Amino acid sequence: MTELVRKAAAHDLPELLEIYEEARAFMAQNGNPTQWGKNRYPPAELIEKDIRLSRLYVLERGGRVCGAFVLMAGDEPTYRVIERGAWPNQKPYLTVHRLASRTGEHGVGMAVLAFAAEEAEKAGLALRADTHADNKPVQHLLKKFGFEYCGVIRVANGSERYAYQWEG
Numbered sequence: 170m171t172e173l174v175r176k177a178a179a180h181d182l183p184e185l186l187e188i189y190e191e192a193r194a195f196m197a198q199n200g201n202p203t204q205w206g207k208n209r210y211p212p213a214e215l216i217e218k219d220i221r222l223s224r225l226y227v228l229e230r231g232g233r234v235c236g237a238f239v240l241m242a243g244d245e246p247t248y249r250v251i252e253r254g255a256w257p258n259q260k261p262y263l264t265v266h267r268l269a270s271r272t273g274e275h276g277v278g279m280a281v282l283a284f285a286a287e288e289a290e291k292a293g294l295a296l297r298a299d300t301h302a303d304n305k306p307v308q309h310l311l312k313k314f315g316f317e318y319c320g321v322i323r324v325a326n327g328s329e330r331y332a333y334q335w336e337g
Contacts (some may be wrong), residue, residue: 203301
């Protein structure tokens with residue numbers, strides 16, 4: 170089956186809303202009901218903003234959108250302070266945010282990280298990500314791909330996230 174990563178477009182919004190809803194349900198069923206579920210994160214307005222800013226990507230398989238993620242360049246304000254650890258360096262980086270896939274789609278996370286890592290390598294950048302302490306599937310994915318656990322950061326609402334960096 171043909172697999173393609175491309176920037177999301179406005180016409181993808183209905184599928185993106187479905188994917189994020191499926192991801193919230195998956196997280197709730199797997200011990201992580203609060204990371205996205207409490208406030209129905211990410212809201213449609215943020216998804217639309219990510220599309221406008223050309224930082225939201227989709228993974229298509231056989232022409233069907235089955236995964237979504239944000240890949241951002243530049244400083245992530247919540248990464249400026251890291252607790253109970255340290256970033257391995259201050260190298261410029263890309264950040265992966267809001268990774269989600271359709272229920273039953275396997276290997277989306279690895280495909281997304283491979284794409285993000287390739288983009289980071291082409292640009293001579295590191296790659297960073299963070300996830301909730303209860304999000305064991307994403308923690309496992311990041312470690313399996315080769316990300317290094319670096320410590321704890323706090324998102325805008327003050328809650329903790331585990332922070333990771335990949336150097337290639």
